[in-house]
Amino acid sequence: MTATIVWLREDLRLADQPAFAAAAREGGVIPVYVLDDETPRHRRIGSAQRWWLHHSLASLDADLRKRGSRLILRRGVAADVLADLVAETGAERVHALRHYAPWWRNAERALGGKVDLVLHDGVCLLPPGEVRTGAGDLYKIFTPFWRALRDRMPPAASIPAPERLTVAEAWPASDTLEDWALLPARPDWAGGFNVWTPGETGALERLEAFLPNVAAYDATRNLPSEEGVSYLSPHLHFGEISVAEVWRRAAARPGAEPFLRELAWRDYAQNVILARPDYGKANGLPAFDPFPWRDIADPDVAADFRAWCRGETGYPIVDAGMRELWATGWMHNRVRMIAASFLVKHLLIDWREGERWFWDTLVDADYGSNSVNWQWTAGTGIDANMFVRIMAPLTQSEKFGAADYIRRWVPELSDLGDAVIHDPDDHDARPAAYPEKRIGHRAARERALAALSTIR
Numbered sequence: 196m197t198a199t200i201v202w203l204r205e206d207l208r209l210a211d212q213p214a215f216a217a218a219a220r221e222g223g224v225i226p227v228y229v230l231d232d233e234t235p236r237h238r239r240i241g242s243a244q245r246w247w248l249h250h251s252l253a254s255l256d257a258d259l260r261k262r263g264s265r266l267i268l269r270r271g272v273a274a275d276v277l278a279d280l281v282a283e284t285g286a287e288r289v290h291a292l293r294h295y296a297p298w299w300r301n302a303e304r305a306l307g308g309k310v311d312l313v314l315h316d317g318v319c320l321l322p323p324g325e326v327r328t329g330a331g332d333l334y335k336i337f338t339p340f341w342r343a344l345r346d347r348m349p350p351a352a353s354i355p356a357p358e359r360l361t362v363a364e365a366w367p368a369s370d371t372l373e374d375w376a377l378l379p380a381r382p383d384w385a386g387g388f389n390v391w392t393p394g395e396t397g398a399l400e401r402l403e404a405f406l407p408n409v410a411a412y413d414a415t416r417n418l419p420s421e422e423g424v425s426y427l428s429p430h431l432h433f434g435e436i437s438v439a440e441v442w443r444r445a446a447a448r449p450g451a452e453p454f455l456r457e458l459a460w461r462d463y464a465q466n467v468i469l470a471r472p473d474y475g476k477a478n479g480l481p482a483f484d485p486f487p488w489r490d491i492a493d494p495d496v497a498a499d500f501r502a503w504c505r506g507e508t509g510y511p512i513v514d515a516g517m518r519e520l521w522a523t524g525w526m527h528n529r530v531r532m533i534a535a536s537f538l539v540k541h542l543l544i545d546w547r548e549g550e551r552w553f554w555d556t557l558v559d560a561d562y563g564s565n566s567v568n569w570q571w572t573a574g575t576g577i578d579a580n581m582f583v584r585i586m587a588p589l590t591q592s593e594k595f596g597a598a599d600y601i602r603r604w605v606p607e608l609s610d611l612g613d614a615v616i617h618d619p620d621d622h623d624a625r626p627a628a629y630p631e632k633r634i635g636h637r638a639a640r641e642r643a644l645a646a647l648s649t650i651r
């Protein structure tokens with residue numbers, strides 16, 4: 196019997212997975228995941244995502260075993276490991292989904308030069324690069340991108356999960372998940388991650404739980420104290436559910452458009468990194484290259500950065516968000532915007548420092564979505580919120596009703612009432628255990644605008 200390898204990356208599912216479907220038609224299937232910390236170099240999978248990956252791979256292996264198959268785990272440079280595995284097993288070809296992070300495109304090119312690699316679309320609603328302006332260019336601005344994408348929806352019908360995968364004649368050797376030590380041990384900081392159920396079943400359950408709320412999403416999505424969003428981002432990042440399936444299921448309900456529009460941001464981000472592979476480190480607007488960010492090597496700046504990471508800035512909404520991130524690996528979108536803006540504009544610290552922190556601590560860290568959103572918030576991006584629009588964290592906190600959210604994540608403030616909790620200093624109500632503001636809003640605003648004027 197011929198054998199075919201399915202190379203899995205952030206597409207850890209069986210349903211609506213064209214690489215599995217194509218391989219299953221050809222004979223014996225060998226599903227392989229390669230832990231590759233070398234090809235992405237400093238973009239190796241971050242600590243929070245290693246936790247997720249462990250559980251997601253365990254879940255996929257269990258699902259495969261129900262179909263008479265199993266997951267083969269190998270470690271090393273993906274293109275080399277897979278080429279060796281093809282030689283070892285006599286596999287005829289490798290099927291995989293196409294990915295858009297620059298290191299994955301390099302790995303696809305390298306592997307394609309060695310073996311018969313068949314790449315399938317399935318990571319986005321539409322393959323990045325396909326949505327273009329009338330002049331044939333890629334869209335820089337989200338709103339026209341969204342309109343063009345929407346005109347080409349809905350996505351094609353779902354591909355069912357293979358009921359039984361034909362088994363390879365002999366299984367190649369596999370590492371074990373324990374060999375990879377993906378879970379934190381000393382200390383185990385992932386206790387709060389138990390709010391998540393990584394894997395295809397967990398992803399589907401999340402979607403089912405969210406669908407009845409889709410019509411209310413527009414009204415609740417900015418309210419961190421409420422459960423108004425889908426919490427699907429890590430499942431979507433790891434490809435445990437296809438974004439097309441999320442679209443189809445949500446679009447079948449009335450009032451789904453605001454949610455579908457947010458899904459399109461994910462596609463948009465992949466389009467941006469396809470056009471600008473260095474978007475995680477290079478300003479979208481080169482005019483910002485000489486911007487006088489404060490020097491992180493300076494001990495005062497380093498202390499500000501540490502306070503931001505730990506949720507000790509003295510701004511309750513920022514601190515609640517940063518602590519939610521540390522505890523659960525996730526942060527509400529509105530609070531991500533406020534916390535990111537605070538780092539960049541109030542503390543005047545380069546957006547790349549924040550992007551790196553999020554890379555390590557988010558369970559949904561995604562090269563496209565993270566860099567696009569950081570650059571959007573910082574005002575340095577190709578589709579940018581202007582730098583001069585400096586978010587006032589305290590006003591945002593009040594406007595979006597964050598009192599319960601703050602009480603939950605900042606226990607020092609849990610006894611404060613709604614009227615004072617957003618800005619305890621201003622009401623002379625700051626408990627001694629809660630830190631002072633690192634900098635006042637007005638002073639921060641003036642400093643940020645003065646810095647901006649130097650590059651104008």
Ligand SMILES: Cc1cc2nc3c(=O)[nH]c(=O)nc-3n(C[C@H](O)[C@H](O)[C@H](O)COP(=O)(O)OP(=O)(O)OC[C@H]3O[C@@H](n4cnc5c(N)ncnc54)[C@H](O)[C@@H]3O)c2cc1C
Binds near residue numbers: 424425560561566
């Ligand atoms: C500074 C900053 C950094 C971010 N980094 C990431 C990241 O690394 N990975 C990530 O997936 N999202 C990132 N986001 C976007 C957004 O915050 C999350 O996608 C969202 O909070 C996830 O929660 P949810 O699944 O409940 O989203 P919902 O509101 O339920 O949205 C559904 C899905 O749409 C997509 N989506 C929604 N908003 C955005 C957006 N602005 N950009 C891209 N996709 C979006 C996500 O896949 C999300 O799961 C970032 C936002 C900011 C401001």
